[in-house]
Amino acid sequence: MRQAAVGPRIGRRAEIQRRLVYYFIPILIGLGGLVFSRQFDHPFWRAAILTISVALPLYAVGNLLARYHTGRIERLIMLSGVMLLVLGAVAAVTGITENIAASLLLSPEAGQVSRIIGIGSLFLGLAVVLYSVVRTGEDTEEIAERFRLLAEHITDGFVLSTGDGTICLVNQRFLDMFGVARSEVVGSNARELAERFDMAPVREHLDRRAQGVASEYEMHVRVGDREKVLLFSGVPVFSRQGGHTATIATVRDITEHARLTQRVEQYARELRELVEEQTRKLQASEEQFRNLLLSMNEGFLTVDRENDIRFVNARFAALVGLPEEEHHARDILELLEDASRSRLLNLLARSTTEAERGLRQEIEFLDSDGRAVPAVVASAPLPRREGQAEQGHSLVVTGIAEIRRMQQKLVVRARELERANEELRMHDRAKDSFLSNVSHELRTPLSTIQGYVELFGDGGLGALSEAQQGAVRVMERNVGRLLGLINEMIEYSRMQIRGIQPVYNLFTAQDLAAEAVAAIHPDALEKNLQVRMDLPGEPLHVWADREKMAQVIGILLNNAVKFTGRGGNITVTAEAWHNTGLSITVEDDGIGIAPAYHARVFDRFFQVDSSKARQYEGTGIGLSLAKNMVEAQGGSIHLRSALNEGAVFTVHLPDALFAARRDGGEETRVLEGKTLLVAGEREDFARALAALPGPAAVHWAPGGYQAVRKAAELRPDLLVINESSGDVLGRTTLRLLRQNTEVLALPALVCTMESDVILAEERGHWPHTEFLVKPFHAAELDEAARRLCAGETVEETLRPFEPFPPARNRRYVFVIDTDPGMREWVATALKYRDIGCMCTDAPPSALDMALTVRPDAIFLDGDAPGARVAEVVRAFTEAPQTTGTPVYVMTGLRGPMEKNPAVAGVIRKPFTISELADIIQSA
CATH class of the missing domain: 3.40.50.2300 (Response regulator)
Incomplete structure (x- = not known):
């Protein structure tokens, strides 16, 4: 403590000595000047020297007063001392008092007394000045010395100013903050520093210090090219007499803190806005979800772990006929029929472990009158909170009472439709059978008539006149036309009853086109039509059913001849299509077909002009036959035509070329040298x-x-x-x-x-x-x-298979028939009798399917050629996957199948679905 006090005393003594030297020298110089002035007799020079001698101590005192702002009493004492010093010096040195006494005719003793008084005033003024110098700023300096050590060690800026704002102490931190030197600050007024850095509030706070007000405030200050945020804290210091002696202030650079605070505040605002937005969305979502639950068409409820109801929507309440409030905290099992309780408990247990499967269960609730209300219930576990046990389940309840009533109506309606369909199919079969029989019956006498007409034309029954020969030619032409119509009807009936089974053979497209053109040549010649063939020079060997394709091209050419006027043109084109296919085109310049009828011309019995007064004859089944024959071989037929602009029919057979070149590549040599x-x-x-x-x-x-x-x-x-x-x-x-x-x-x-x-x-x-x-x-x-x-024959056998056993509670059969209508009818009818059915037109497909599902019975179309049916029956009886499966033949003809031991039975067409179902059940 004692050593700590020595430092300030030594500092004050050194400061007093510095002041005495600094201020006493000008006073001595001034006194010397007064003495020196007596050496001049001229009044001007004496006045000049006196003025300079008086100005020097006045300047020193003025500087002291300006540098160290003391109190009013100290200033008055210092000014009085200076005046006494000046007057005493003038009186003692210049002898002005003696001159005044002489002028006033006073005695010399009076002048001597006045000189003594002047000398006394001189020394008194000197003593007063010295005392003022010593005492000036003593209080402020004492305070500065107390805080000097603190100022140099604190991290904030420190500044000490006098009562009127003169800065007497700053630390290095303060200087670094403002980028100034100590000499620029110490001794300057704080108000001037505030104006320099545009800190107007500092001046206001300095004025408030004299009133004893301490304050702390922030300011934005631009120092150089940077803007800083500074925190000022100031307190006033008063003397023992209560006067405002000094102001102590600290300055803290809070720029980074302010930036962080601003950033945190921005983050806080954004976070608050985000929370508010998410809260609004969550509230809206909850409101929407609640409205959805309340207004959804299905019933919805939640149950807790004890199966007590916690929430129900209006739909469920209406379903069971009880108000919503009566369901709260009620055991859901009370609302169930006895047999449904165990099903619901099982559903809840399974939904907990198999939630991803979306389990559903048909359950019957009881309404307020005790009546059963059938419904389908889907269950899902409620999400559990972390560390908590299962929360319960949510249930979606869909009433199916109306669905059951509709199902019953549909079953009744399906049976009615089934009976009607059976009747329609019977009528359709009867129609096809009648059409086939009539066509056959008509063709026999027509063939006889045609034979006799040819005899007449050849002269085999005698010579005919010119008129008779013309009549015979007319008869021959009309008999041929009628026979063609009958053949079309027979082919159509055969297609409806047996379907189309193409027989693939290799032939050239050139031969096919030439034969078809030769067949229609007489009719074309009669109408003076030009029939041209545009065929490639290299033979196009193709895979197709030659007879069927000859019929197709014949139908297209006959139509071209029929609908092309005299002198018209017909062109037949054959070419490779997409490298591997065949394209055959029949083009004419006849009456054409309006685009509105393009899709319908291939429908059976359709004719653009179907009136009784139509100009062109025909049955309307030719293009339908052509389309079915082409599609049976995997091809397609297309029409491009416009009214009065002719017609272009194009037949495409994909992958039909038997060629040594594939996909436009180089020709491959096969069977080399064989x-x-x-x-x-x-x-x-x-x-x-x-x-x-x-x-x-x-x-x-x-x-x-x-x-x-x-x-x-x-x-x-x-x-x-x-x-x-x-x-x-x-x-x-x-x-x-x-x-x-x-x-x-x-x-x-x-x-x-x-x-x-x-x-x-x-x-x-x-x-x-x-x-x-x-x-x-x-x-x-x-x-x-x-x-x-090379002797590398492949000895192939059937791959091992494990056919599934037939279902015990459901029968399953195969139906092989080429008629798509027959397959559709049988499949639909058996479906409503809960009998599974696989329908196909190819026996190999049935054998492949039998590797997966073993049938209880096989029903085979028996209207194909007898040898073919026998081979298929043998294949089914010998194949391991169908061995022992009864094979039934469906036919409208009598033949050897009835005596075939491999056939379990023959079903006569037409038959009812009930007859078929009885056979299946007894199989």
Whole structure:
């Protein structure tokens, strides 16, 4: 404590000594000047020296008063001392008092007394000045010394000013804040510093310090090119007499703090706005969700872990006929029929562990009158809070009472429609049968009439006159037209009863077009029509049903001849389509067809002009037949026409070309250097193979015996058997071939239309034999031939299968029929009798399906050729997946199927669905 007090005393003593030296020298100089002035006699120079001598101490005192702002009493004492000092010096040194005494005629003793008084005033003034110098600012300096150590060690800026604002102490932190030097600040007035840095509030607060008011305030101050936020804290200091002696102020740079505060406030505002927005959205969502629950068409309720109801909407309350308030805290099991309680409990338990499956259960509630209310209930667990147990479940209840009533009505209506459909189908079958019978009955006498007309025309029954020959030609033309109509009706009836089963063979599109044009040539010649063929020079060998395609092109050409005026033009075009397909176009410049009828011209019995006075004859089934025949072969037929602008019919058969070139690539050589012997009814297949690049020679034999004989003579590398659908040529030829020792090991390739499933067993029975299903590509033929010639025959067997056992509570049957209407009728009718049904027009598809679902019975269309039906029946009875499954034949004809032991029974057409269902139930 004592050492701490020594420092300030030494500091004050040093300061007093500095002041005495600083201020006493000007006073001594001034006194010396007074003495020196007596050396001049001239009044001017003496006055000048006196003025300078008096000005020096006045300047020193003025500087003292300006630098150290003391109190009013101290200033008065200092000014009095200076005046006494000046007057005393003038009186003592200049002798002015003696001059005054002489002028006033006073005694010399009076002048001497006045001089003594002047000298006394001089020393008294000097003492007063010295005392004032010593005491000036003593209080302020004492305060400054007390806070000097503190000022240098605090982190804030520190400033000490006198009562009138003169700065007497600052620390380095303050100087760094404002970027000024200490000499610029110490001794200057705080108000001037405030004006320099544009700090007007500082002046206001300095004025308030004299009133004893302490304050703390923030200010934005620009220092250089930066704007700072400073926190000023100021307190006044009073003397013992209560006068305002000094002001102590601290300055803290809170720029970063202000920025952080501003940023935090901005974040807080944004967070508050976000919270408010999310709160509004949440409230809106809750309100919307609540309104949804209250207004939804399904009943909704929540139950807790004890199955007590916590919430219900109006729909559920209306469903059970109780007010909403009566459900609260009520056990939901009280609202259920006895048998439904266990189902609901099971549903709630499963929904907890299998929530993602969306479990539903049919449950019956009890209304206020105790009546059962059927409903479907879906359950989901309520979300649980972290660390808490299960909260309960939410239930969505959909009343199905009305649905059940509608189902009952639908069942009744379905049965009525089923009976009506059965009657319609019976009538339709009767109509088709009648149409077929009538057509056959009409064709027989017409054929006889046509024969006699030809005899008359040839002169076989005698010579005819010119008029008689003209009449015979008219008769022949009309008989031909009538016979054509009857043939169309017979074909249509056959298609309706048996469907269309294409028989694929190879032939050239050029031959097909030429034969079709030759058939309509007489009619075209009669109308002077120009029929032109635009065909490629290279033969286009295609896979298709030749007879069906001849009928299609014939129908299109007949229509072109019919609807083209005299002297018109007809063009037949055949070309490759998309590299692998065939396109055949029949174009005429006749009357054309309006675009409004393009979609309907392919409907059966449709005619653009159906009036009794129509100009053109016909049944309206030709284009329908053509479309069905083309689509049965996987193709399509298109029309492009406008009224009075002719018509263009285009037939597309995709992937029909039998070519050695695929997708526009280079030609591939197949069967390189091989000698082939082709056995088949027609030579077209042999010609197609001969046209391939590669074979050394291709020979043709029309039958099995001829093929075996030629094989023994020619010793070919490969025997190719073209087997037609429904015949036994292929099997007979194979049997004869394998019985002949000369050609026993000759590789044989059988081109057949049987499926791979049916042929699986055949492959094992015939050595050195490969079966190739038509249609196929030249590359496939080459690959099979290479395997045969290399001895790499594939012994294929059925892959292992594990058919599913038939359902115990539901029957399942296969129906194989080419008539789509028949399949649709049977499938729909059996569905309402709870009998599963798989309908197809291809037996191989049924065999493939049997690998997955084993049928209880198989129903097969028996109106196909007898040999074909027998082979299909044998395939079903021998296939492992259908062994033991009863096969029933549906037919309207009498034939050998009734005596076939593999057939479980024959169903006569037309039959009712009830008869079919009885057979299924007894199977």
